[in-house]
Amino acid sequence: MQLYKSFLHQLIRNYVIGSLIAVAVVGGVMLTTTVKFSYIEGIRLLGVIGGSFFIMLTAEFYYFFKHLRLIREALQDQDAGLGKLEEAYLRAHRMPRQAVYRIFGPHLLGLAIPAAGVTIWMIQHGLLQIPLFYVWIGALGAIMIASCHAMIEFFLTAAAIRPVVKELRRQALNRYGVDFSLEGHVFTAIRTKFLLSTMLIGTCPLFLFSLAAQVRIEEFSELMAQDYWGWAGIILLLGVGFAYIGALLMTQDVNRPIRQLYKAMDTVKEGRFVQTSNLYSDEFSSLIAGFNMMVRGLQMREERNRKLLESYFAALAAALDARDPYTAGHSLRVAEYSVLIGQLAGLNEQNIDFLHKTALLHDIGKIGVRDNILLKEGKLTDEEFSQVKAHPAQGENILRQIEPADAMAPFLEGVRSHHERYDGKGYPDGLSGKDIPLFGRIIAVADAYDAMTSDRPYRRGMSSAEALDILENGRGTQWDPDFAGMFVRYMRANEGQLKEAAHWV
Template sequence: MSEAYNLLTRRLLRSYLASSTVAVLGVGSLFIFATLHIQARAVLWITAILFVSFLTMVSAELLVYRYHMAPIRRALSESCTEKELRKAYLRTHQLPQLTVLRIMGPHLFGVSVPALSLSAWAIARGDLNLSPSDLLSAAVGAVLVATMHALIEYYLTTTAVSPMLETLIETGEKRGISLSLEGRILVSLRMKLIISLVLLGIFPLILFTLANAIRLAQQNSALTVGYWQWALLILPVSIAISILGAILLWRNIFMPMELLQKSLREIEQGRMDKAVPDPFSDEFSRLIAGMNHMRKGLLERDRVNASLVESYFATLATALDARDPYTAGHSLRVAHYACTIAELSGESAVVIDRVKRSALLHDIGKIGVRDDVLLKPDRLTEDEFEQIKKHPELGEAILKQVQPEEAMAPLLPGVRSHHEQYDGRGYPDGLAGEHIPKLGRIIAVADAFDAMTSDRPYRVGMDKEKALRIMREGAGVQWDPFYTEVFLEWAEARWTREMLLDLTAVTKLQS
């Protein structure tokens, strides 16, 4: 951590010196010494004034700088708390903005206030051959120089803080702390782009206008009035063009960014079926092509995962049914009937999928029933039946062990409640009517029909017509009347069609 902090301070110092060299020494010195006609003695005075102002500025800046860096220094200690680590991470992200505030605050005023005060004092003494308008121009020039200094150092600082951010993230990971802004925007790209372009557009123009005005005033004051009339016409137009250009460029960049953000939101919500349109011919076209490639990869991954999950449920149900040869295929048939009921009832695709998976695993609890009870060829005793009645609770307990919990949670009501009866005489909870979960009521109808029509060691499965008649009589008593009626209408129509097909085949054979 200490090495990262030392690296950060060195990079910040280099950024400060680089931006100061360009903005202060380059632009500021050119503005003062190349524009003004200053006597040799006045040069010494200006140099001394700038030196005193420089010392004042450095003192003020160092105080503010130490305050800005304090949270980062505290994070260097081994005993720093999670709160201090998070504060240091945020403060490191904030350093570019704080640099701008420092330059436009203690830096600017630390130079300009003593410089203007001492210059006014020297003019009053007659040691400087400057006019009050020169001081005003110098004050405006100082603001311009500080603004350009802040702009340059903002971007240099943004690069300089990267290693420190990586170090803080690694430190947090070692302590089990995830450091992230989580989408929080400290300075919007729009603001950075527009302000930067406008400043870069108008800064040279204003600097040239001021410098030229000072030289004209020194050579021929009569020309100054006409010059400013001309300048005040040109400057607003130029500034407006800079602002308009910045806004147009931002809009040109913002459109593909908004398109990419919209696509990311759709992917986050699971909507990946639609490709991102690509009407661009610059680098954004490459980004969108990459986005579409990623979307195709995610779709393929989801397809494979869905296939694996479906195979998992079907294989588990088949393995369960294989334990009892007399009920082979029971879970698959129940799932088919239950999904049919859900579809005909107008349930959503999400509910239908839950019905299917819950139905496939509805008897998973029978794994916990002893073979001598589950596979008994004769009728069960009362005690043995009580053991069988525990399988819904056992099934729920088994599925609760599957991680993550939220994956199986929607399926549990169907597994636990598929033996509840509409009149409240079922098990394991004795629920009645609408208090029985929807999945349980649907699966109960499908399970009952398949159980009645399947062979058991101690009885032959009844024919479909008899099973349907029993279910019609039990609608509203043992089974949910709505779902029972939906199933009966579908089953009767299906069996009727099968009988007609069989009759047609027989007729053809006879003829």
């Protein structure tokens, strides 16, 4: 597959060029400019470096192709299963860290151990006339060079895997309808990347210079060399401290707006569309401005959806009430009374909203009751009344047909249970006391009050005072004593205001 070949060539090119620069250029330059040796010794050292470089490449490419095997199989196999595609997707994301492990494993050890071992042997057998401690200085230099090489390879590999990750996601989506995502999983934290990278950038040249200077000073004066690490150690310590403080400040400066955005996203996920403060003067300012613009868009869409949903509920209630001109507005009034009781009971804003919508639809099941029964002016027969009694369960069944199901779930219990009695003699389930769902107990009070005070063809509605007396007497038997009591006390206390409002209406 062309994508895999391109990916492979890019990784190999990165490794070979990086290794040549690290070993041949940086290591060679330090070696030739720092240590004095004869022509034949130079040839021998180049041979040591060349042989060690070959061992390093052999070991490194073995693990390199081992790490790539799964990705190659997933990209080249047109019938790769979902599990293999997902495993390859995760393996690709681990490639940058594996590049670091390879450089500190087969790369560094495959070069340093053979080179150090052969060099020590040559020194002991008189083939090289250099002090033995130069080998240890060289080993320390190799570690520093490998660290910088690992940092560069990490970022180059992170860039190289992006087309591969995109292709694996595309195949999973096209073949299995699954879109891979890390779901916020972090393989390498930004704080770690910034802190280590900036520390290496600040300290690596300083360490390499100190090691090279040690060799040069040794050649000029043994006395100066003995005192060298006294003051060089202080300089190195100051340099490392300065690099660490600079790296820490830079990391915090980058990490701060990222944490702020994470916190804001968590707030949005909870359903609270709160914009975050924009306190930055760099590219993060544009990023946060874009986030806030997105939140405003979500707010507008949420408000629009809320209004559409409320209109939908109100339209259903109005359509139901329109079947019987004598009960027009019944659902709206029951919703208002229910909200009043919910507020008196201290329900939170979300539950008040759910209660309002439930009350609007509490009689939706009457759509299934025939007109000759629903609009009958006289007394219903037992069979006719049994059909009317079925409307709470029918209402629940109707709402269960509406998608998405989770959006209707908060309203089902209240619609089904609004004709249950507190003493257990209600319908459809004969529930009693606190076993009756909360919304059902509240709507039962509001429904009864509006039914008693509304006019019917066969009777006039009773006065509010009479209806409140009946509610008072039915506390603990027909209705929840707490909710009925709250409603009665409120209505009696505000009777004068309600009459005045009705007069103006």
